[in-house]
Amino acid sequence: MFKKAAFLVLLVIPFMACDKNEDDQVQQNTPVRIDFLHSFNEDAVDFSNFNTIQYTNGFGTSLSITRLRYLISQVSFTNQEGIKTLVKDYKLVDLSQDNSLAINDILLPPGAYNLKMRFGFTEATNTSSIYPDLNAASWNVPENLGGGYHYMQLEGRFLDPGDTPDEPFLYAYHTISAVQNPGPENTREDTSIEIDLGEITITQGATQINVNMHIDQWFENPNLWNLSELNGMLMGNYTAQKMMQENGQNVFSLASNMSD
């Protein structure tokens, strides 16, 4: 039976590959696309804004961004009956890669949903080495630092007040699951962040959803971030990781009218 079905499917492939059959069957599912947008204070940020010291964080430090990659997991839509559809296990967003900035293979019936996702991996899913694409992207965390994968790599340069712009300092704001006692006997704590984006209405036709990362919030709320003190080697710094987790609570929101 299975083979027969496979055979039929295979028979159909050549036709699909060559002609475009417009399929006028009534589709119950409609395409949904999630775009990941980024901003610093009120300014939209994309790769073209990288590398220039042009942002000021809540602490008053001027900074640039040279790299921003982060991991989103467990993207789910829950309908009004409480039925949850997981549309993506995980996704690495990398601002230097245009093709990583959207999830565009979602199909769902029109209706009202609650949209949730997670920043980083939960403990249960943060197992070392198990995601080949993330391994190839060198997204791993060494075993002595708890293993598993990074949540975010935000990197750039900054000026201390009074500093000359010719020789700025460097920062690498990396978030991972917080680790105590780095080394062979380390213990790891889940510092991933649930992002509840609230109600979404999916209508027949194409629905597009914008999720915005307010990069400035990583430096601001509730912990004002002093880059002069906390700029690197943060992976093994448990206290810093906990502060990052706190600051991450308000980083993501729906951007209702940012499209077109």
Place this chain on the structure above:
Amino acid sequence: MIQKILFIFCLLYITLSCGEDDNQNQGYSPTPVNIAVPAVFSQLLPAPEIPANNPLTQEGIALGRALFYEKNLSADNTLSCAGCHRPNQGFSDQRRYSIGIDGIAGFRNSMPIVNIAWNTNNKFNWDGSANSLEEQVLEPVINEIEMHNTWPNVEQTLQTDPRYVTAFSNAFGTSTISQELVAKALAQFIRTLVSGNAKFDNYLLGQATLTPLEEQGLAVFLDENRGDCFHCHGSPSNPLWTDNDFHNNGLDENFTDLGLGDITGDPAQFGLFKSPSLRNLAYTAPYMHDGRFQTLEQVIDHYSEGLVFSPTIDPLMKTVAQGGVQLTPQDKAALKAFLLSLSDHSLANNPAYQNPN
């Protein structure tokens, strides 16, 4: 069995329904081949990326191998690809700058061309100037300080050699030799150059043990406060030992070679070069894009105390103000021992990679 037949049938079907087979020869039926994927790679990495328009075949690989060692690709018939990508030198060149046919030296160190099928970023050369392997391999043939030939001349030379006429016909179903097909065959062969049999690979498979010094070196490599090499050069979870991305690792205050920035024109990318894989360092000296370091000690000293600031330096070079992380002599020796455990001593002798001509 039935499934296999079905599969072949469907493949044929696709070809028949879409293809326009003008130049196809009647007996054209090359044998599909898969890359021999090392165990560690199949555990940890995505499957290699093979372009749909250049599938690997036995005939294509054999032809590519002959071409790789073919001195007639150069204008004066003296230099083959292998002349600058030597199997016993990790498929790179131990001369700081390779010498082209006119005796003129280039300005960059040759690159080791192994595990290229896993370069999913598809940016080739130190400066990312080529966007596919098929595109890259066209270039050395006409490069004035390399093989200094012209493609019409190469096509003509090969066309007069009956062995190549047959080989192209078997591999691609046409006896008309073109630069595109030369590039495809070379790319096929290069994709089969795979290195995954270093001591460290066997250690990951539980078939070898590291010495205490190598183990310490691994710890330095993975320690954010010491080597912090893993952010750019892979880890036990990324056995490519490179991120295939571009960085400025603090070599120069002023650039004579703009690297990636020369290609993109973006000043923010001046002085960025592709992170090389750390596999086979035992064979690939000298090091860096310009081969400035003869030894691994010099490389390690660079990261430890030789970093210099420039506006595009990578933020991971965080201790640049102090010149580097200041590794102890013990840490340096350990790091070196670990790096050497990534060398694959079987690579040069792989019978499939030898000169067939």
